[in-house]
Amino acid sequence: MILETDNPSILSSIKQIFAKSKKVEFWDSLPESQKEEILKGIEEIENGDTVGYEEFMKKHR
Structure with missing residues (x-):
């Protein structure tokens, strides 16, 4: 129907x-x-520059 209409x-x-x-x-x-x-x-991450969860948590507890 859209293709058939000429109504602006x-x-x-x-x-x-x-x-x-x-x-x-x-x-x-x-x-x-x-x-x-x-x-x-x-x-x-691609370069392997990551920290494990437990290691991260030790620093922030």
Whole structure:
């Protein structure tokens, strides 16, 4: 039905519905500082620079 209509009012209404329902990607909604921290954490994990749970907890108890 959408493809068969030439009514600008209907097409405009449909366009508004799609624009409202468009999801924002989580990553794109983050500030650059948070993206940098996340990427840094991923890099540390990939490089094996991690601490076990028990060791971490000993320092913070």
